[in-house]
Every structure is written in structure tokens, then in C-alpha cells.
Amino acid sequence: MTSTNNAAKAVTRKPPPGALKAYVASLTGTSLEYYDFAIYSVASAAIFPKIFFPAGDDFVALILSFSTYAVGYFARPIGGVIFGRLGDKIGRKYVLVFTLVLIGVATVLIGALPDYSAIGAAAPALLVLLRLAQGIGVGGEWGGAVLLSSEFGDPNKRGFWSSAAQIGPPAGNLMANGVLAVLAATLTESALLSWGWRVAFLSSALLVIFGLVIRLKLEETPVFKAIQAQGERPKAPIKDVFTTEPRALIAAALSRVCPDILYGLFTVFLYVYATKELGMTTGNVLAAILIGSAFQLFLIPAAGALTDRFNRRWVYGISAVATAVFIPIFFVMIQGRSVAVLTIGTVIGLALHAFMYGPQAAFITEQFPAHLRYAGSSLAYTLAGVIGGGFAPIIFTALYGAANHGWYLIAGYLLLAAIVTIVGMVLGRDPQPEEEERLLQAAHSQPAV
Structure with missing residues (x-):
């Protein structure tokens, strides 16, 4: 990896007046959508095994519940293909409005879904369908949210401007865990399982309305307007990405693997390990993740x-190496069953995630030319999610069982993930902001086509 940052060579472009508004819209909209997604993540570990998958075996129920969690990741490439194509053809704004509505409606319906005791096998079947809709929406959301903020901002500072969408997951996770922590602290376990968990899902309706108001007031990005003016909108963006940008797609996808798996460890599987193996309470784990997510809001x-x-x-790349080194240390640390040590370890783990996830959006989008950014970024993000975050909780649980409730195989899994992501860094390219500068300058005096 070369140490030369090409961004320093380009001429700095002053962000247009709408840049800050786009940054806030990207941040808030993505936070609301990931609130919905994060609620499901927590519920799949703590709630759903008991009410949607009463298999008679806690371990089997957990695997089944994590399978529906994985469905959301498997559905993301569908959203990446559908909305990635539309984002490069019709623009960023309207695609982002639709994805917000799709995720919001699916989440509210999950909150109203009868459980296994009421409708039997139809309950988990409907849960899978709604999780599928959530995943499709998120698959189209991320690429557009990143481009919304980065294409308004200075291309030489894409790491910062693109981070708006990256703040969304920890912010959404913070809100989701906060709501569930309050419910867990104020309700009995029977009340939480019977109706309390539904409050967190149903309340997302208000958040979606708030997000829609913000996004409907946005303008299209300057870069997409320039693409329109130059007549460079692709006819088949998905096909073009696979045929003309295969190395970029591979590099961008591999970059996602380690941070995705690391996030799954600290926000999903940690519930299982800390409660079942260490005897800690759900509240202990929720508090640790809340604190770690709060730090991420600034670190990203x-x-x-x-x-x-x-x-x-x-x-x-250095952050990926640090992750591989830290995970065994983390598991050794928490064997003493100290809540304070668990919290410190979680903060460090999520901080390492932040140092990969913060620049991830910039790294992925800058692998592709402007006219293929939405499709290329969405495909890389969603395909990597399947092999990374989608399988992670299931693999963690399987490794946990195979190692007789030990953590050694889990640490090895993270080591492999770090190696994969480092390969992505080697294959990737450094920023090329001058490409965007030429496009904007060439289109400046031309009418849109």
C-alpha cells in the first residue's frame, strides 16, 4: 500500500451551501433506518428465540433466530441491485425516500406480528418475509446515503463527509439499545416478552415520518447533476460494474468483511456469551454496548x-491488524466476570470498528467512477454483508458450541476476517478527487440533459 495520499494533490473545492444540510440528512436518515435494523439485531438474540422459535432447545432456537437475522443480510444484494441501478439512473434523492419507507413499514409490521403461540409456524414465516423487506431497503439505503453527503462535500475531504452515513449504525444501535434497556429495566421479563418489545418496533413509525420530512426537502447532489449535464448516466450500471470494475468491486467488498464481523461480535453475539457463559445480565451487556456506541458517534x-x-x-489496514490482536485479549479480560472490564473491552472493540468503519464509505465509493458509484458501492456493501455480517452470529454460535463454549475458534475467525480485509486494502486504490473535479468543471456551464 502506497503511503501517498492523492487527495493532497487536488484542488480543494469549497462545499456548496447544501453540504451541511446533506450531511445532517444523511446522518439522521441512516440513523433512523439503522434504529429499525438494530432493534431486530438485539431482539434476535434476546427476545425472538423465546417467542417465535420455541424449539424446546435453547441452542436450536438461538440458531433459528440468528438465521432470520442473517436473512436481512442475504436480502441486501437484492436491494443493492434494484436501488443501485436506480440511483445511478434517476438520482440519489428519490431512491433514499423509498428505502426509508420500505424499512419503516416492515419494522412497524414486525412490531404488530402475532407470535408462535398465536399463529404457529406462520409467525416465523412472516417474520422472515418482513426481515427480507428490511434487508432490501438497507441494501439500497447505504450507497445513496453515503453519496448524498460525500457528493455535496469537498472530494479532498471525503473521509469526513462520507462518515455521515457511517454514524447511522451506532446512532441507531444506541437508540435501539437505549429503548430496550429502558423496557428491560421497567418491565418484568414476562411483560417484556409478551408486549414490551413491540413498543420499540412500533415507535419507529414516528422516526420514519421525521426522516421523510428531511429527505423530501433535499436537492439532488451536484455530482449527479453534472453526470446528467454530461449525458453520462449509464444504461446498465450493474452490468458495467461487473464488466469494467471487477478489481474495484472485489477490493471494496473485502474491505467490509472484518468490520462487519467485528460489529456482529460486539452488538449481537456478546449477548449470548456474556449472559450464558459469564452469567451477566442482559442489562449489563446493553449498558456496555450503549457506552461503546456513544463513543463511536465521535470516533467515526x-x-x-x-x-x-x-x-x-x-x-x-492497521486497524484490521489491531482487531486480530485485541480479540483474544478481550476474551481473556472478561473471564473475571467484571462488568467494568466488559464495558472497557466493548468500548475498545467498537473503537477499533470505528477506525475501519469511519473511512469505509470513502474507501468504497472512491473505488468507482462517479457514474457507477451508486451501483458499485451498493453491490460491494451488500455482497460483503452476506459473507461478513450475515453469517457472523450463526458462525459465532456454531464455533462457540464446537469449542465447548470456548472462545478460541471465535478469535481465529476474527483473525481470518482481518486478513481478508487487508487483502482488500492491497487491491484498492487511493483517492482520485481530480476525476470528480474534471466532471464538475466540464458540466458547470452545460444544461442538464
Whole structure:
């Protein structure tokens, strides 16, 4: 990996007046959507095994519940293909409005879904369908949210501007865990399982309305307007990505593997390990994740900005190496069953995630030319999610069982994930903001086509 950051060579473009508004819209909209997704993540570990999958065996029920969690990741490529294509053809704004509605409606319907005791096998079947809709929406959401903020901002500072969408998952996770923590603290376990968990899902309706108001007021990005003016909108963006940008697609996809798996460990599987193996309470784990997510709100944009000054691939790669080293240390730390140590370890783990996830959006989008960014970024993001985050909780649980409730195989899994992501860094390219500058300058005096 070269240590030269090409961003420093380009002429700085002053962000247009709508840049800050786009940053806020990207951040808030993605936060609301990931609130919906995060609620499901938590519920799949703590709630759904008991009410949707009463298999008579806690381990089997957990595997089944995590399978529906994985469905959301498997559905993301569908959303990436559908909305990635539309995003490069009709623009970023309207696609983002539709994805917000899709995820919001699916989440509210999950909150109203009867459980296994009421409708039998139809309950988990409907749950899978609604999870599928959530995944399709998220698959189309991420690429557009990233482009919304980064294409308004200075291309030489894409690490910072792109981080708006990256703040969404920890912000959504913070809200989701906060709501569930309050419910868990104020309700009995029977009340939480019977109706309390539904409050978290149903309340997302208000959040979706708030997000829609923001997104409907947005303008299209300057870069997409320039693509229109130049007549460069692709006819078949998905096909073009596979045929003309295969290395970029592979590099961008591999970059996602380690942070996705690491996030799954600390926000999903940690519930299982800390409660079943260490005897801690759900509240203990929720509090640790809440604190770690709060730190991420600041670390993610800071990490993105850091990679605008230092080579993005080096910062990302070093963070992947640090992850592989830290995971065994983390498991050794928490064997003492100290809540404080669990919290400190979770903060460090999510901080390492932030230093990969913060610059991730910039790294992925800058692998592709402007006219293929939505499709290319969405495909890379969603395909990697299947092999990374989608399978992670199931693999964690299987490794946990295979190692007789030990953590050694889990640490090895993270080591492999770190190696895969480092390969992505080696295959990737450094920023080329001058490409965007030429497009904007050439289109400046031309009418849209």
C-alpha cells in the first residue's frame, strides 16, 4: 500500500451551501433506518428465540433466530441491485425516500406480528418475509446515503463527509439499545416478552415520518447533476460494474468483511456469551454496548477525517491488524466476570470498528467512477454483508458450541476476517478527487440533459 495520499494533490473545492444540510440528512436518515435494523439485531438474540422459535432447545432456537437475522443480510444484494441501478439512473434523492419507507413499514409490521403461540409456524414465516423487506431497503439505503453527503462535500475531504452515513449504525444501535434497556429495566421479563418489545418496533413509525420530512426537502447532489449535464448516466450500471470494475468491486467488498464481523461480535453475539457463559445480565451487556456506541458517534467522523490527512488504506489496514490482536485479549479480560472490564473491552472493540468503519464509505465509493458509484458501492456493501455480517452470529454460535463454549475458534475467525480485509486494502486504490473535479468543471456551464 502506497503511503501517498492523492487527495493532497487536488484542488480543494469549497462545499456548496447544501453540504451541511446533506450531511445532517444523511446522518439522521441512516440513523433512523439503522434504529429499525438494530432493534431486530438485539431482539434476535434476546427476545425472538423465546417467542417465535420455541424449539424446546435453547441452542436450536438461538440458531433459528440468528438465521432470520442473517436473512436481512442475504436480502441486501437484492436491494443493492434494484436501488443501485436506480440511483445511478434517476438520482440519489428519490431512491433514499423509498428505502426509508420500505424499512419503516416492515419494522412497524414486525412490531404488530402475532407470535408462535398465536399463529404457529406462520409467525416465523412472516417474520422472515418482513426481515427480507428490511434487508432490501438497507441494501439500497447505504450507497445513496453515503453519496448524498460525500457528493455535496469537498472530494479532498471525503473521509469526513462520507462518515455521515457511517454514524447511522451506532446512532441507531444506541437508540435501539437505549429503548430496550429502558423496557428491560421497567418491565418484568414476562411483560417484556409478551408486549414490551413491540413498543420499540412500533415507535419507529414516528422516526420514519421525521426522516421523510428531511429527505423530501433535499436537492439532488451536484455530482449527479453534472453526470446528467454530461449525458453520462449509464444504461446498465450493474452490468458495467461487473464488466469494467471487477478489481474495484472485489477490493471494496473485502474491505467490509472484518468490520462487519467485528460489529456482529460486539452488538449481537456478546449477548449470548456474556449472559450464558459469564452469567451477566442482559442489562449489563446493553449498558456496555450503549457506552461503546456513544463513543463511536465521535470516533467515526474523527477516523474519517484522519484518513483525509493520512493514507486511508494504511489507517484501515492497521486497524484490521489491531482487531486480530485485541480479540483474544478481550476474551481473556472478561473471564473475571467484571462488568467494568466488559464495558472497557466493548468500548475498545467498537473503537477499533470505528477506525475501519469511519473511512469505509470513502474507501468504497472512491473505488468507482462517479457514474457507477451508486451501483458499485451498493453491490460491494451488500455482497460483503452476506459473507461478513450475515453469517457472523450463526458462525459465532456454531464455533462457540464446537469449542465447548470456548472462545478460541471465535478469535481465529476474527483473525481470518482481518486478513481478508487487508487483502482488500492491497487491491484498492487511493483517492482520485481530480476525476470528480474534471466532471464538475466540464458540466458547470452545460444544461442538464
